[in-house]
Amino acid sequence: MPPETGVEALLRSRPARWAGLVAGLAALALLTAALVREVQRGHDIRGASPVAFAVSLLGFAAFHAGAIASLRALGGDPAPQVWSAAQLAKYLPAPGAALAGMVHSAVVRGGTARSAVSLTLRHSAVLLAGALLAGAPSVGNVTHDRWGLPVWLVPALMVAVAAGLAVAGTRGIDRRAAAVAVLLATAAWAVLGAALWAGVGHRAGDGLVVATAFAAAWAVGFLALPVPAGIGVREAVLVVLLEPSLGTSGALSFAVLTRVLHVVSDGLVALLFLAGPSMTRAVARRGRSAREEA
Numbered sequence: 001m002p003p004e005t006g007v008e009a010l011l012r013s014r015p016a017r018w019a020g021l022v023a024g025l026a027a028l029a030l031l032t033a034a035l036v037r038e039v040q041r042g043h044d045i046r047g048a049s050p051v052a053f054a055v056s057l058l059g060f061a062a063f064h065a066g067a068i069a070s071l072r073a074l075g076g077d078p079a080p081q082v083w084s085a086a087q088l089a090k091y092l093p094a095p096g097a098a099l100a101g102m103v104h105s106a107v108v109r110g111g112t113a114r115s116a117v118s119l120t121l122r123h124s125a126v127l128l129a130g131a132l133l134a135g136a137p138s139v140g141n142v143t144h145d146r147w148g149l150p151v152w153l154v155p156a157l158m159v160a161v162a163a164g165l166a167v168a169g170t171r172g173i174d175r176r177a178a179a180v181a182v183l184l185a186t187a188a189w190a191v192l193g194a195a196l197w198a199g200v201g202h203r204a205g206d207g208l209v210v211a212t213a214f215a216a217a218w219a220v221g222f223l224a225l226p227v228p229a230g231i232g233v234r235e236a237v238l239v240v241l242l243e244p245s246l247g248t249s250g251a252l253s254f255a256v257l258t259r260v261l262h263v264v265s266d267g268l269v270a271l272l273f274l275a276g277p278s279m280t281r282a283v284a285r286r287g288r289s290a291r292e293e294a
Helices: 006-012 014-040 050-073 079-089 097-108 113-142 149-169 175-198 207-222 233-293
Strands: none
Touching (some): 050 079, 079 097, 097 113
């Protein structure tokens, strides 16, 4: 293994890890405070009904299902447990914690370290490619000049980078399996975006922009080291992308509510695929013990 560089040593240091966590939570707290101020001013806060939450949460469920299916298409097994471990690990104050969680989970479940790292990098590239593809339409909305260069250039660059990531992430894999993995990842983002627009987005603003902004913001948050789970970074990007379409209060509401829903969905996935099997085995053992004692 090559020696650790100065940058890597800095990112792995305890002050950097905790600084990332504090900065992310502080940014999220500022966004929440801004949202509260908008409420106090009497501004409309969209999508706060139970139905909106339910629709959006179903979107996150569909996203997790698509991400797991994409991981399985790349050869990951057992995909649900490996993906769930990453969703818990990403909240740790350490750079790349989600990726490390996937690697560790894959190794524990019978894979080699080399295969686990390869699988994690492949899936990350495919998922990021899907996010860039699905999120490209939202970026041009930031400028009011419909014919300005950013309207066309930035989304085109995102699509080009997504294509490169998809190719690099599926190199050496059967073409059909590679295509399925990329398609599933992109579809997962698209379905989630549509659910968020219909739910907490309350079908307001430019539907295409609102439905694609979350994927673009996630891509930026994913690349933001060492901030755990992109907390604060993703929300700030969402506000920038959605303010022209939803207004300040709508964009703040969307950013904060989607973070809450994402955390809830991560917890439910971990409970289902990690805690669930353990609890089932524990109950089965108790049942066997009771029968033997009888």
